[in-house]
Each structure stands twice: as structure tokens, then as C-alpha cells.
Amino acid sequence: MRLQNHPIPKPELTLEYQSKAISTDETRVSEDLNLATGELAGHGKGISNNPLTLVVRKNGVPDLTMVDLPGITRVPIHGQHENIYDQIKDMIMEYITPKESIIPNVIAASIDFSTCESIRMSQCVDKTGQRTLAAVTKADKNPEGLLEKVTADDVNIGLGYVCVRNRIGDESYEEARMEEAKLFESNQHLSKIGKSIVGIPVLARKLVQIQAESISKRVPEMVKKINKKLNDNLSELQTLPKSMTSVADAMTAFMRVIGLAKESLRKILLTGEFDEYPDEKKMHCTARMVEMLDNYSNQLHQCAESDPSKDFLMEEIKSTGGVKVGRTPELSASCCFSGHLAEKSERDILHSN
Template sequence: MSKKLQMGAKQANAAADTKSAAADSAVTASAIVASYDDQIRPLLDAVDRLRHLKVTQEGIQLPTIVVVGDQSSGKSSVLESLAGISLPRGQGICTRVPLVMWLQDDPSVDSPKLQLEYGSGRVVATTEAKVADAINAATAEIVGSGKGISDAPITLVVRKRGVPDLTLFDLPGITRVSVQGQPEDIYNLVTKIIMEYIAPKESIILNVLSATVDFPTCESIRMSQQVDRTGERTLAVVTKVDKAPEGLLEKVTMDDVNIGLGYVCVRNRIGDETYDQARVEEERLFKYHPLLSKIDKSMVGIPVLAQRLMQTQAGIIAKCLPDIVKQIKNCLSRSIVELDQMPQDLNNIADAVRVFFHNVKQVCNSLEKVLVRGKFDKYLYEREFHGTARIAEMLSGCKGHQPPQLPAPISVPSPAQEEGRDDRSGSSRPCQRRLGVRQGPCDELLKHSDNFPQMQSSCRSAVQSLMDKVRVRSAQHVKEVIAMELVGDYTANPDYMKTWAPSFTFVVDLQDRPCRSKPTKIILEGFGEVDVSHLRVHADLAGKAFDLRARLTAYWKSIVLRLVDGLALHVLLSVKLLVEKDLEEELGNELLANKLAVVEKMLAPSPSTGTKRERLKKSIVLLRQSKEVVANNMDRISAAGEV
């Protein structure tokens, strides 16, 4: 009796220990689930919501798990095992468009909830029994009923109890030979799609390999190595292990192809097995098979694969999310600035008139800066806008065009003769052609009116008309200056006396010294060497003639200087009037002459402007929503990284 009591006590203790262990296990499992729900699940939901918002359209890459593999490697079977649903099957390429599988573990649903999203927001509800047909129908809508492929994705949302929280991108299988109905360049098309998805550093590559082939010969391995040479973001899944168990242990342990995230060997559903039956058979295979049982249990089974994928996904999200937040903020700031810089919506004539004259004012301010004040910081390397420097250069050229001495004949020309001569009026011609830096106002106005191309034609016409008026006014000014010179000889320039003074020395030398002791040639400042031997006999007359010549030569220098200075002041005054008064008046007259037709055109934005404005508005709304999605999850990143 005592033995029975002892045995009963032992059994009771064992039962108590079992219950305690079970309770501890339940507590641990509960803690893991709570940690997952509190820290990881919100991050996964945040990224999935960003993907649903299509934030990738703004150039922002999201962490993704991309499933690649050679044709018939078992990609679809792996995805079926993870999701517990049947996908399209058949010969050749079954996946003809990227299939985004969004798996959500939802204990609250009694039966699975499935829906397809594709095209421009189209949503189609389906069931487990009909999901394959629904995917085929959606694919046919996108790429046709043939065997072609497309990069337009289909999203399959699966809300089901017990599935892993994963988002997987299933891509077309790699094939080198096209079959009937497929494009001849099918390999290039598939490669292009795959490389676009696996190239971003945020992508995790799930490489599906068949145990029946040598891994180094797989095309999917070659592609993944091109973008992930070290394999740090590549995880390999080995299928069909029951068909080629020999040497598999060496393949997955030696790792000749740099699979940085390791291998997971799986057995997929065969025939009419249910997914639960398939998992039981998989467990038995890796437990009792003489070769496969030697593979470490951390490297076998669909449950292990699901857990590895969730951990990898959580890690990459925790790593990338801060940068995603930064990219969203930067894109949002750029879009807001770009929208602010666009022309405002004009609702009435008054708004258009106000914007019109605001642009005119900006033009005048810019021209005043470069033409009057000589500040070229805005156009450091655009020499044609350096107004004051160009005016000085042109006037210097005008002066250089004049002969250094009085042109012959020295007779005073009549007004009729003067109009057709180039000796005295020639100084004005280069300035007449280029007065006021002719292209400056027009080019500057067109720059400031880029936002309103409707007004550019009228503004260009007004500016050209204004410049024609300026040229006529300048030509008239030059004629008046010449006419003033013909009225009489007058100058108060002290240089006149300095130039004329050497003539006194010449006259004295010519008259006072005896002919035999006087040189036949003398050098005079401004005249050079002069032969005077034939003038000795007519000393009085020669002295008077030379005095007249000296006076005219000195006076000619004063005339040239007076013309150039006068033209310079005239140009500066014309430019000042242009930017302070004339341009605004001319544009105003153009506006009124056409009965406000210019501003009426401004009310209707150009198609490109309207399209751009709408695009920016939509982008700002999307980015603001995306910013809100990630804002509440930043505090979970560090915690998720430790899980």
C-alpha cells in the first residue's frame, strides 16, 4: 500500500511538473505573441499601408521579400504552403505578372477573407476555392489570354487565421526558351522585371532552388549574385528534397553560392494532400529519413521558413524605416515647395492683371540691377546681360572708330552733306545698332513669365516695339548733337590749349631764325616730323596756315570726346528710363490695346501646368498620409530590432 501511495505521489508530482511546464510554455508563448503584436505587427501594418497607398510612385523603396526562381523550381508550391491556398498551376510560366501576396494573421475571422486588387483601384472579392481562377482572370485583363508577361502587379490580400504576417512578391519564373504564344525575348522581359524588384537594397531575395539541380547552375542564383554579391540579403528555399536527398546536406552546409541568410529545406504538398497533412508528412520526412534527418532542424520545414521570413522582414523594416521616414519628409517638402513656386490659380481678371504687373515689376527690378547698378551676381556667366560693362565696351569701340586726326577735307560740311557722311556721325552708328543692350529686356521678361506662356507673345511684341522707339529716339539725339556742332566752334576743354600750344613754337622758329641756320625738318607734338624747307619763303602765310591747322586738330579731339561722352550719358539715361518708366508703360499700353486679351488668356492654365499642379497636389496628400502612417511607429523600431 505504501508503494502504491509512493507511485501515486510520483505520478501526481509528474503531472504537476507537466502542468507547470505547460503553464510556463503557455506564458512564454503568450509573452512572445504579445511582444509580436505590440512591436512587430504595427511595423508590418505600417509598411503594408504605405504599399497600399502606393508611396513607391514617389520613388520611395519599401522593404520587400521578392520570390525568384527558375521555371518549375517550386515557387508557387512554397507560396501555397505559406498561405494555405491554391495558386494557378499549368505548363510553362504560370506567374505572368508580379503577384503581391499580402498575408495577414487574423484570429477574429471564422473563414478566410480573400480579395484581389489590380489595375486602377479595382477590387475583387474571392474565395479559397476560386482564387486561382480569379488570379487567372485578372492576369488575362492585364496581359491578355496568351502567354505574354507584364510588370503590372496583382495584389492578393489573404486574411486568415494562422498564416504568417508576410508580404511576398512572386515574380515570373526564369526561362531561356520561349514556347508557342510567348514573346521571343521572353528571357529578357522576365530578367528585366526580376532585376527591377531585387536591385533595391531594401529587398530581401527569397531564392527558390530545386534539390534536383546544381545550385551554381541556377539562373536565379546568377541574377541574385549580380545585385547581392555577398548574399547578405538572400535566403534560399530548397524544394523537392524527397526527390534528391543525396548530397543535400553538403549543398546547404558548404554554401558554394553565398547564401548569406542561410537555407531552409521544405517538402510541399503532394497530390490531394491537405495542407495540414502535408505538414505532418514534412515533419515525418525530416525526422526519419536516413539522409534528410541529418539536416539541422533549424533549417527544415515550412513553419521554420515562415518564422525566418517574419524575423527577416521585421529586421529589414526596423533597419529601413528611419530612412523611409526621412525620404517621405524630403519628398513632401520638395513637393510643397514646387507647388508654391507654381503660378497661382487665377480666378478673375483682377487677379490676372495684378500678376501681370507683378511680373513686369520683377523684370524692371532685374534690369535695373544689371543695367543701372551693374550687379551681375544673378548672371555671372551670361555676358550678354552685363549691361553697364557692355555699354562701356561699346562706347570705347565707338571712340576707337574715330580717326585720331581731323579727316580731310577740313572744309566745314553743310547739313545736307553731313547726313550722308561717316567722318563725324560715324561715332554714333555702333551705339545706334546696340543701344540699351537690345535683347536684355525681352529675354528677362520671358524668364519671369515662364509660368504664364500665354503672355509671352504679347510681351515680346511690346518689348520689340519699345526698342524700335528707343533706336529712333537715339538716332534723333545724334542728329541733334551733330547739328549743334555745326552751329559754331566752341569748347571750354582745357586740353584744347595744350594741343594747340606747340604751333607757337613752330611759328617762332619759322619766322625768327635765318634760313641757313634753320633745320629743314622739325618734330611737333601731335604732328610728328614736318618738312618746313619750302615754307621759309612764305613764313607769314605758312605760320597762319599752320596755326589754323593746329587749332582745328585740337578742336577735333574735343569734338570726339564730347560726342562719346554725350552718347554715354544718353545711353545711361535711356536705360534708366527704360527700366523705370518706358517698359511698364509700353506693356500697359499693349494690355489695354488688346482689351485685356492677354490677361484673359492667363485665366486658362496651360495643360502641362494644370497636370503638374494636380500631380503635386495628389503627391502631397499621399505623402502626408504616409507620414502619419509611420509617425506613430518610430518608437517601436528599436524594440523590433531586438526581437
């Protein structure tokens, strides 16, 4: 529910869900909420994580946004999924885990606060209790001992307690507040509780104050994150090409791309500079070519035919009718020339690439 204080003569209520915005009013809002809930979660006892937002623009209401989560169900009833508890728990944890969230626990005055499941969940994500508030309902049903419960604070509710009385039957808001004020003034047990922690109006003011303080604490960090995101987007925007409005602009941009490509190829193939592609080994052409030629040279010198202690090219000499066996000055010169030619070819290949 999103409350917005607005000086308009007539309240404006809108239900928002699944990209829909349905206008309603105070007389039929309950019926419209039930219809929307049935559309989202079905008409059985199931639940849905799709949000249903009630926007209320009205003069005099506090500027406040609240999320009402399903009550915790441990044992599924007829028509509910077997894992209904896990579904509800996951939904609750999704909303209360963010550090920006304030966690108001709505608990009945009759239960033992130390065994309350919602407080236990709150303590999982807010161990110090700095984000946890307790709204104690049904104070009129169980007034005895309530003062001791809210003052002892055995479960570490950091933001404190507020005791309230629920509306009964068809009471209007004004009638309910009058009955509530009368209850906490006249009841022998409840009248001892301090006025600063009783009543729906006190709860509303406290929530608004807590929300304002939370926002003020988060603003510097939010501004920092926004500025960082803005600077990142501006930097990314500057790297994009400028808008082209003519053929000349397009040709200029095209020639610039061609020039950058040629420069990259020149660095890679001629000078062996790979700073543009430090991790792309496949782009290091010259270095890979040198490595391949070195490997070939090593293999060539390590093969049996290159052993100087053995006869060299004997079969070739015999086939040409030679009469001398072994190395000759002419053959040695020919081998040296072949070696120089291979080295020159290697240098030419490197230079051409």
C-alpha cells in the first residue's frame, strides 16, 4: 500500500497489478482487492508472489509505503500446496532481507513473543534489531501482562513496540480511534502503558519517522551509486560513434574504421605488437610463425640424415654416378649454400608478414 498525502477534495484509490491500473474507492476497495487477489493467486487458499499495489492519494494520510505479507502457515489446509510454509517463508525473506527495509512485526498480545515465528525470521536478517518494529494487536483481548511484555524486550526489538486496538465490525476509522483512545485510558492494565507507544496514530507517525530517517541515511550512498552509474553510462556513450547525417559523414567513419583495421594488422604482422589482443593467442601471427620455423629447424637438425658422422646423400651420389664416397668440398659448399638460402627464406617470410 502506497500512501500519498495530497490536498485533493476526494480521495483517489488505484489498484495496480499485472500492468493494470484499476480505479476504486473506499466503499468498494475491499471487494476489488478480493477480485484482484483471486485473479493473481486463484480462488483457493494459494498465494502468489506477484505484487498487488494499492495507491492511496488522500489529504491527511502519511507519506508511507508498506508491504503486507502473507501470514505464516506451517500446516497446509485443504487446497494449499504441501510446501506452503516454504513459499511464504521465501516471500517474506525476499522483502525483509534488503538493508533498506524496515520490518514491522504484527503480533498478537496473547502469544509469547520469544516463540513468534515472524520475530525469529526478522532476527535472521537483523540480528541487532535496528530495523525491527513490533505492532502488538488485540490489546483489548489480552490486556493483562502486556506492559511487562513490551517493556522487558526479551527479543531485542530495536525500534520498539506500539500497542493498538483492531477495528471491530463496521466501525469507521474515526469510531475505531475513539474506542482505542478510551481503551488505553480506562483499562486498569493498559492505562499504565506510556502514551508514546499506544494507538494507530502513534504507529503511523512512528513509521513515517523511521522511514524518513532510513531514507536520509541511505541518500548519500544512493547518490554515490547514481553518480557512478551516470559516469559509467557517459563513458560508454562517448565510445559510441557520432550520429551520421550525410554520405560524407558515413564515408569518413568508414575510412576511419579501415584505417584502424590496417593499423592493427600492421602491428600484428609486421612489428609483432599484440597489445590490442593480449589474451588472443590466435592473433599473434608473427610470433607463431617464428615458433613454427624454430620447431621445424630443430626437427631438421635432429633427424638421422643430419648426423655428421654418417654418410650424407649417399644414395643420391650413387644414382648420379659419383665415384667418391663421403663429403666433397663441392657438396659441402652446396650444403652451406642451402643452409644460407633457408635462413634467407625465413627472414624474407618474417619480413613479408
